[in-house]
Amino acid sequence: MVRHGFLLLLALTGCACLLTLPRRDSARALSLIDVGQGDAAYIQSGGAGLLVDTGVPGSSADLSAPGPVSALLVTHLERDHAGDAAKVIARGNLAAVFWNGRTDAPLHGDVARAAGAAGVPLVALVPGDVLRVGDVRLEVLSPGPGYRTSADHNDSSLVLRADFPEFSALLTGDAPAEVERLLPPGPADVDVLKLGHHGSKTATGDHLLDLATPALALVSVGAGNRYGHPAPEVLARLEGRGIPLLRTDEQGTITVFWRDGELRASTSSAR
Ligand SMILES: [Zn+2]
Numbered sequence: 001m002v003r004h005g006f007l008l009l010l011a012l013t014g015c016a017c018l019l020t021l022p023r024r025d026s027a028r029a030l031s032l033i034d035v036g037q038g039d040a041a042y043i044q045s046g047g048a049g050l051l052v053d054t055g056v057p058g059s060s061a062d063l064s065a066p067g068p069v070s071a072l073l074v075t076h077l078e079r080d081h082a083g084d085a086a087k088v089i090a091r092g093n094l095a096a097v098f099w100n101g102r103t104d105a106p107l108h109g110d111v112a113r114a115a116g117a118a119g120v121p122l123v124a125l126v127p128g129d130v131l132r133v134g135d136v137r138l139e140v141l142s143p144g145p146g147y148r149t150s151a152d153h154n155d156s157s158l159v160l161r162a163d164f165p166e167f168s169a170l171l172t173g174d175a176p177a178e179v180e181r182l183l184p185p186g187p188a189d190v191d192v193l194k195l196g197h198h199g200s201k202t203a204t205g206d207h208l209l210d211l212a213t214p215a216l217a218l219v220s221v222g223a224g225n226r227y228g229h230p231a232p233e234v235l236a237r238l239e240g241r242g243i244p245l246l247r248t249d250e251q252g253t254i255t256v257f258w259r260d261g262e263l264r265a266s267t268s269s270a271r
Helices: 085-091 108-118 206-212 232-241
Strands: 006-010 016-019 028-032 041-045 048-052 071-073 097-099 122-124 130-133 136-142 159-163 168-171 192-194 216-219 245-247 254-259 262-267
Touching: 041 130, 041 136, 048 130, 071 085, 085 108, 097 108, 108 122, 192 206, 206 232, 216 254
Parallel strands: 048 071, 071 097, 097 122, 168 192, 192 216, 216 245
Antiparallel strands: 006 016, 006 262, 028 041, 028 254, 041 048, 130 136, 136 159, 159 168, 254 262
């Protein structure tokens, strides 16, 4: 059960203030679900919802999503992003499962079997593909041809730009800085940036931050994780640009939405 303990108001100028306000009631929102050291985001618009990654096995992000899960997108088939995908597919009544098309990923067999058993189409995405969740438009920006078969599956993460009617967001999976450098400048310019690779120093480079110029950054990271995420180098890059950061290890599930002409974020209870 997500309890929205406080609300962070954030103007698009990057100036933030904290207020205690009632629970949000917006029908459109982007959530970063607290799954520990993994990723699970949720895009809701009206009665539709897209789960982007599932976290590690047993995360049950679909059950804690703040709305229905109509479809699943996995940025790449690694355990901390797709570890629960087979269960989510089996549990849900999904319209489709979107992925990056890598049949050599260790989890591909499990996911393909689950999708087959549930009769859910497995749809491979490439840059330029566009999905719609209610009135939210999602465009695939990466991986380009050079990274679709990289030895490091992080390179093949689907990178998504989400356009809500009032604000935009960039979800980069675990894509490293070398992939960030290939993102198209216009589409990479967003209001909300989910840090790449859980805030690893190998992602969210200066180049991306210069392109994205976000008003707010989010990171999905486990408390006391053994990787030291988010990295001090990334925190310094954000701080140097005055970009506020919300993190799931400190704020729990984070939900970003628009109300009364402002971008806002609610969080579940602080730990
Ligand atoms: Zn990851």
